[in-house]
Amino acid sequence: MQDDISAMDYNPRLCEILVERTSLLLLSERLTDDAHGNFLIGTPLKQGALGFSAAYYDGGKIDVFDAVTNTEKSMDAKKDLILGTGYGWGTQNIFMGISGKYISSELVGNKTATVAGDAGVQYGVSRNLSLGAAFQNFGGKTEICGRK
Numbered sequence: 001m002q003d004d005i006s007a008m009d010y011n012p013r014l015c016e017i018l019v020e021r022t023s024l025l026l027l028s029e030r031l032t033d034d035a036h037g038n039f040l041i042g043t044p045l046k047q048g049a050l051g052f053s054a055a056y057y058d059g060g061k062i063d064v065f066d067a068v069t070n071t072e073k074s075m076d077a078k079k080d081l082i083l084g085t086g087y088g089w090g091t092q093n094i095f096m097g098i099s100g101k102y103i104s105s106e107l108v109g110n111k112t113a114t115v116a117g118d119a120g121v122q123y124g125v126s127r128n129l130s131l132g133a134a135f136q137n138f139g140g141k142t143e144i145c146g147r148k
Contacts, residue, residue, distance in 0.1 A: 005018065005022040005023070005024050005040045005041070005042045005051060006024055006040060018042045018043065018044045018049040018051075019044060020044065021041075021042070021043045021044075022040075022041070022042050022043075023039075023040065023041040023042075024038070024039070024040045024041075025037075025038075025039050026038040026039075032060065033059075033060030033061065034057070034058060034059045034060045034077075035056075035057070035058045035060075036055075036056070036057050036058075037054075037055070037056040037057075038053070038054070038055045038056075039053065039054045039055075040052070040053045040054075041053075047089055048087055048088050048089030048090070049087070049088050049089075050085070050086070050087050051085065051086045051087075051088075051099075052084070052085050052086075053082070053083070053084045053085075053086075053101075054081075054082070054083050054084075055080070055081070055082045056079075056080065056081055056082075057078065057079065057080040058076070058078075058079050059076070059077035059078030059079065060076075060077050061074045061075065061076060061077060062074070062075055062076075062077040062108065063075075064108065075108055075109050076106060076108070076109070077107075077108060078105075078106065078107050078108075079105070079106040080103075080104065080105045080106075081102075081103075081104040081105075082101055082102070082103050082104075083101060083102045084099055084100065084101030084102070085099060085100060085101075086098065086099030086100075086118070087099070088120075090122075092124075093123060093124035094121070094122070094123050094124070095121070095122045095123075095124075096119075096120065096121050096122075097118075097119070097120045097121075098117065098118070098119050098120075099117065099118045099119075100115065100116075100117050100118075101115065101116055101117070101118070102114075102115050103115070103116060103140075103142065105142060112142040112143055113142070114139070114140030114141060114142045115139060115140050116136075116137045116138060116139040116140050117137075117138055117139050118134060118135065118136045118137065118138075119134070119135045119138075120132065120133065120134040120135070121133055
C-alpha cells in the first residue's frame with residue numbers, strides 16, 4: 001500500500017505512507033445515466049503527510065409525477081459531494097491519521113449537509129503483519145425526508 005493516495009478514503013492513517021507527491025483523478029459515466037468523479041492529492045511533509053479529496057456522484061434525472069397538480073417534472077435523482085482533508089503521521093511501528101470532511105447530499109429535491117471526521121491507527125506487529133482500525137463518519141448527522 002505504499003504511496004497509494006486512494007487508501008486515504010478508507011483509513012486516514014494511510015495518508016502517512018506517501019513517499020512523493022501523488023494525485024489521482026477518476027471520472028466515470030455509466031450506461032444508466034449516472035456519473036462519478038473522484039480527485040485525490042497528497043504530499044509528504046517533514047513529519048507525516050497531508051491529503052485532500054473531492055468526490056462527486058450524480059444519479060441522473062428522474063421523472064416525478066405530482067398527483068395534486070397533475071403535472072410531471074424532471075428532477076435530479078441523487079447528487080452527492082464530499083470534500084475532505086487528512087493528515088497522517090507515525091513512528092517506527094505505530095501510524096495514525098485524522099481527517100475531516102464536508103458531506104452534501106440531495107435526493108429528489110431534498111437536501112442535507114454535514115461535517116464529519118475519521119480517525120485511523122495501524123500497528124506493525126511484525127514485518128509481515130500489521131493491525132489497523134478506522135473510525136469513520138463521527139460527528140454531524142444528516143436527515144432527508146425525516147429519516148437519518
